[in-house]
Amino acid sequence: MRIIKAKDYLDMSRKAANIISAQIIMKPDCVLGLATGSSVIGIYEKLSKWYVKGDLDFSKITSVNLDEYKGISKENKQSYYYFMNEKLFSKVNMNPNQTFLPDGMESDSDKVCKAYDKIIEKCQGIDLQLLGLGHNGHIGFNEPNEVFEAVTHCVDLTDSTINANKRFFNNIDEVPKQAYTMGIKTIMQANEIVVVVSGADKAVILQQAFFGPITPKVQASILQLHKNVIVVADEAALSLIESHSNKM
Numbered sequence: 331m332r333i334i335k336a337k338d339y340l341d342m343s344r345k346a347a348n349i350i351s352a353q354i355i356m357k358p359d360c361v362l363g364l365a366t367g368s369s370v371i372g373i374y375e376k377l378s379k380w381y382v383k384g385d386l387d388f389s390k391i392t393s394v395n396l397d398e399y400k401g402i403s404k405e406n407k408q409s410y411y412y413f414m415n416e417k418l419f420s421k422v423n424m425n426p427n428q429t430f431l432p433d434g435m436e437s438d439s440d441k442v443c444k445a446y447d448k449i450i451e452k453c454q455g456i457d458l459q460l461l462g463l464g465h466n467g468h469i470g471f472n473e474p475n476e477v478f479e480a481v482t483h484c485v486d487l488t489d490s491t492i493n494a495n496k497r498f499f500n501n502i503d504e505v506p507k508q509a510y511t512m513g514i515k516t517i518m519q520a521n522e523i524v525v526v527v528s529g530a531d532k533a534v535i536l537q538q539a540f541f542g543p544i545t546p547k548v549q550a551s552i553l554q555l556h557k558n559v560i561v562v563a564d565e566a567a568l569s570l571i572e573s574h575s576n577k578m
């Protein structure tokens with residue numbers, strides 16, 4: 331695992347966007363595993379700008395997103411589909427037939443999850459997986475658990491996640507209680523993983539996830555076992571980590 335220290339959110343976004351750009355330039359038909367959340371917005375802004383400048387071409391890229399709320403339509407502004415479309419897909423020349431998220435409107439969980447795993451399987455491997463880090467250590471919507479779930483599944487969101495995400499909704503009752511998420515095995519099979527973490531409020535969980543014991547109670551801790559993980563974090567998020575740590 332490599333940790334790249336960024337000055338602040340903007341610097342973190344620029345550094346992470348550079349890693350993703352390098353992937354796109356070196357392999358124009360790569361498969362990107364994409365994420366939602368505040369931590370990745372700056373990255374999508376950079377990638378969109380570089381596309382407009384003519385530096386990046388997304389036409390051959392395939393993307394598979396980590397997760398989607400259950401019971402929310404694509405048109406709903408809080409859906410992850412809407413987020414991805416607004417922040418990235420509509421800003422670059424991605425082929426809409428090659429961007430995938432779990433179908434939040436399908437109530438048959440088994441059907442959605444199996445269909446999504448088929449899509450991922452057809453991609454023949456994720457070249458680069460982008461991840462944010464939840465305050466409870468979740469990646470995608472893999473919430474603290476007794477086990478690491480392997481493939482796409484339906485999750486009951488924890489109160490802390492519902493609470494953290496209520497800022498995007500009119501009130502807490504509107505926050506969906508369930509979501510579909512890619513599993514840990516699928517994430518771990520990605521060739522390269524880039525985790526972005528920003529802010530003092532993520533300092534404790536960053537320390538637990540990357541320097542604590544590997545446990546399904548902190549799902550991100552499994553990333554310590556991946557051979558090619560880059561954590562791009564700002565100074566505030568890294569404030570509890572000794573700068574002489576051999577991971578930095």
Ligand SMILES: N[C@@H]1[C@@H](O)[C@H](O)[C@@H](COP(=O)(O)O)O[C@@H]1O
Nearest residue numbers: 366367368369462463464470471
């Ligand atoms: N499902 C998403 C995660 O994929 C994301 O990493 C996390 C952190 O979000 P933020 O970057 O806004 O802190 O939030 C959500 O719950």
